[in-house]
Amino acid sequence: MKNTMSFKRRAPMLILEAFTILLFILFMIPFAMVVLNSAKTSREIIINAVALPENWGQLGNNISRIFNNPTVDYLSAFGDSVIITVLSLLVIITFSSMAAWVLVRNEKKTWSIIIFMVFVAAMVIPFQVLMYPLVRWLRILGNVLNLRLLGTVRGIVFAYLGFGSSLSIFVFHGFIKNIPYELEEAATIDGCSYPRIFFEIVFPLLKPIIVTVMILNGIWIWNDYLLPYLVLGSNGAVQTLPVAVTAFAGAYLKQWDLILTSTLLAIVPIIILYLFAQRYIIKGMVEGAIK
Amino acid sequence: MKQRSVVNILFLAPVVFTFIMIIIVPFSLGIYYSLTDWNGVSPIIHFVGFKNFSKLFNTPDFIHSFLITVGYTIINVILVNIVSFTLSLIVTSKVKFRNFYRAGFFVPYLIGGIVLGYIWQFIMNNILVSLGTTYGIEMLQSSFLSRPETVIWVMSVVNTWQFSGYIMLIYVAAIQSIPKSLMEAASVDGAGFVRNVFNILIPMMANAFTISLFLTLTNSFKQFDMNLTLTNGGPATRFMGVPVKASQLLAMNIFDTATANKMAEAQAKAVVLFVVLVVVSLIQVSNNKKKEVEM
Secondary structure, rough: OHHHHHHHHHHHHHHHHHHHHHHHHHHHHHHHHHHHOOOOOHHHHHHHHOOOOOOOHHHHHHHHHHHOOOOOOHHHHHHHHHHHHHHHHHHHHHHHHHHHHHHHOOOOOOOHHHHHHHHHHHHOOOOHHHHHHHHHHHHHHHHHOOOOOOOOOOOOOOOOHHHHHHHHHHHHHHHHOEEEEEEEEHHHOOOOHHHHHHHHHHHHHHHHHHHHHHHHHHHHHHHHHHHHHHHHHHOOOOHHHHHHHHHHHHHOOOOOOHHHHHHHHHHHHHHHHHHHHHHHHHHHHHHHHHH | OHHHHHHHHHHHHHHHHHHHHHHHHHHHHHHHHHEEEOOOOOOOOOOOOOOOHHHOOOOOHHHHHHHHHHHHHHHHHHHHHHHHHHHHHHHHOOOOOHHHHHHHHHHHHOHHHHHHHHHHHHHHHHHHHHHHHHHHHHHHHOOOHHHOOOOOHHHHHHHHHHHHHHHHHHHHHHHHHOOEEEEHOOOOOOOOOHHHHHHHHHHOOOOHHHHHHHHHHHHHHOOHHHHHHOOOOEEEEEEEEEEEEOOOHHHHHOOOOOOOOOOHHHHHHHHHHHHHHHHHHHHHHHHHHHHHHOO
C-alpha cells in the first residue's frame, strides 16, 4: 500500500521527467543527423539517411575533402571570421563605452539626449532599407578617402561598428547610470585627468556589462550573412564562414555528405566556445533582451 | 571645463562619425532611392515621386510575400510562445538535470540561420522522405518543403526550434524574479499547479510576454537567412493569377527584386518593411510606458 501511495505522488514528476527527456531528444535530433551523415558517403546517405554510418572513419575523409577543396578555403574563412568578429567587438566595446559614458555624464544636456535618442531610434531600421545604398556609398567613400572599404576587413569592421553601436551604447548607458558619480569626483579632486578617469576608474567597473555586449554582438557578427555577403562579396579574398558555407553548398548542390560536413565544421567551434562560456553567454543573452 | 568639452567631443567622435557614415547616410539614400528610378547600373537617377509605392499595390509577388510574412509571423508568435513557456516551466521545475536541459535548449539559437537552413533542408527532403519510403507512410513521401501549403509551417517549426531556447531564457528570468512565497502561499490555500500558473505566474510575467512578443514579431518580419538556405523561396505556386514563390518572405522578396536590378522597387518594398517595424515598435514602447505608469 505504502509503495503505491508514494508512486501516486511521484507519478506526475516521473511523467514530467520522461516528457522532458523526449523533448530534449527531439531538440537534439537535427544535430545528431548532421553528425551521423557527416560520417557517410553520399551513396550511404541516399540508401538510408537515418542508419548509423558503416565506418566512422569516413568523417575524417569528408573533413579532409573539405579542407582540400578548391571552391572553399575553410581554414581561411574560419580565420577571417575570427579576425572580423574579434576586431569588431574590440572597436564596438571601446568606442561605445566611451560614448555612453560621455552621454550619461551629460545626461541633462539637450545634445546628449538627442544623440542618445537617435542611436536608440535607429535600432528599428531594418538592414534591408540601407544595405544596397550602403554598398554604393562605401564605394564612393572609399574613392574619396582613397581607402578601399569594399572587400576588406577594415571596411566590414567599420560597418559593424556602425550597426553594433546602437544596442551597445544603449546597454552601456543603462549600466553606467548606476555607477556612483562620487567615485569620479573623488578622483578629480585627487588630480586625475578627465580621460584617465574613464580608462582607469570607469572602464574596469564595466567588466560584467562588457561580457554582455560581447556576447550579444559576437553571436550576431559570427553568424551574420547579408552584410559580409554584400560588403566582402560572395567569393572575394576575405570571406566569413556563413558566406563560405553558402558558396560551398551552392557549388555542390545536393551533395549532402559534403554540405553536412561543412555545416558540422561551422557548428563545432561555437559549441566548444559555448561549453566553456555557457554561464556568461546565458547571462548576457538574458540581460540584453530584458534591457 | 574647456578640457572636458574637448574630451567629450573626442570620445563621441568615433561612434558618431561611423554611425553617420554607416547608418544615417545610407538610410537617407535608401529613402531617397525609393522615390527614384535607380536600377543599380545606370549612373543617372531620376526622381519619380511615389510611383514605386503605388505600383506595389498591384504587384502580386509583393502582396503575396507580405501576406505570407504576416501569416508566418502569427504562427511564430503562437508556436514560439507555447514552446518556450513550456520549456521555461520545465527548467524551473524540480526536474533532474534542469540546468543541463536549459543549456541544451538554447543551443539552436547559437547556430546561425544559414547553417540551420541547410540542416533542416536535409531533414525535410532526405530524412523524413527516407522514413516515409521505408515505413510506407504516404504523408512523408514527398517533402513538406515541396508543397506550397506546408512550406510556411516548416519554416515556422524551424524558427520555433531556433528561438524557443532564447525566449525560454527570458521567461526563466521572469519566473525566478517572482517571490517563491507567493506560489507557496497559494498552494497552502489549496491551489493546484495549473491554477498557480494561470492565476499567479502568467499575470506576474506580463512584461516578459511583451518583450518576447516584440522580439518574435520583429525577428519574423525580418527573417532572411533561414529562408534563403531552407527553401530559397520555393516551391512555385500561383497568386492573383500569376506564378509566385510560395515561401518567399518579405526580406527575400526585397533581395530578389534587387538581384533583378530593380533597385528602386526593392527600396520601396524595404521602406514598407521599415514602416511596419516602426508601427510595431511604437506600440511596444507605448505599451511599456502604460505599464510603468501602472506600477
